[in-house]
Amino acid sequence: MTSVSGAPSDMAGDIIDAEGFRANVGIVLMRGDGKVFLGRRTGGKGWQFPQGGIRERESLEQALLRELREEIGLTGDDVEIIGCTAQWLRYTLPPRYIRRNRHPVCIGQKQRWFLLRLTHEPVTFEFTSTGEEPEFDHWRWMEFWEPARAVIYFKRAVYRSVLHELAPMAFPAGAPALPAWWCEPASRTAQEEDGIA
Numbered sequence: 001m002t003s004v005s006g007a008p009s010d011m012a013g014d015i016i017d018a019e020g021f022r023a024n025v026g027i028v029l030m031r032g033d034g035k036v037f038l039g040r041r042t043g044g045k046g047w048q049f050p051q052g053g054i055r056e057r058e059s060l061e062q063a064l065l066r067e068l069r070e071e072i073g074l075t076g077d078d079v080e081i082i083g084c085t086a087q088w089l090r091y092t093l094p095p096r097y098i099r100r101n102r103h104p105v106c107i108g109q110k111q112r113w114f115l116l117r118l119t120h121e122p123v124t125f126e127f128t129s130t131g132e133e134p135e136f137d138h139w140r141w142m143e144f145w146e147p148a149r150a151v152i153y154f155k156r157a158v159y160r161s162v163l164h165e166l167a168p169m170a171f172p173a174g175a176p177a178l179p180a181w182w183c184e185p186a187s188r189t190a191q192e193e194d195g196i197a
Helices: 060-072 155-170
Strands: 021-028 035-040 052-054 079-082 087-090 108-119 134-144
Touching: 021 060, 021 155, 035 060, 035 108, 052 060, 060 079, 060 134, 079 155, 087 155, 108 155
Parallel strands: 021 108
Antiparallel strands: 021 035, 021 052, 035 134, 079 108, 087 108
């Protein structure tokens, strides 16, 4: 589970490498029309794909299915795995989100991202499977490229990389055209500058 900022809130059992990056799986969930799931972080503090830490002795696929169940209440019967990123993708947390009093110190996430497609529609999402505060309190379906603009600023470069790499798997006949804003530099909103997004 992650905090409002996207920084890890409970890393017990999670794997943090020697450089301070927490091993993590990310989930791009797509429905039949090509739109993807985006969840609103509890309390209206921004939007993101489901993601979560990999535990000791847990395979990538085991972590993926656990996070899918915990964060949005779906199981392996609800989805098919279409593909995943070839390499770990990393982002570094802004300094104000790094908890220096935790050991080992986590400075960011290294992630393998999976593209999942629903096997049936509609599905019912359930956000209370964690037994803790839910990760999300609302959700929406978005056009494939839009999450790269909707996510908090320090994850935008990773989201662009993820969507670019997974697009050929998501759309074998050809991905939707990139939006006009895709090549513009990512910028922070006023809310993000204040640390409340």
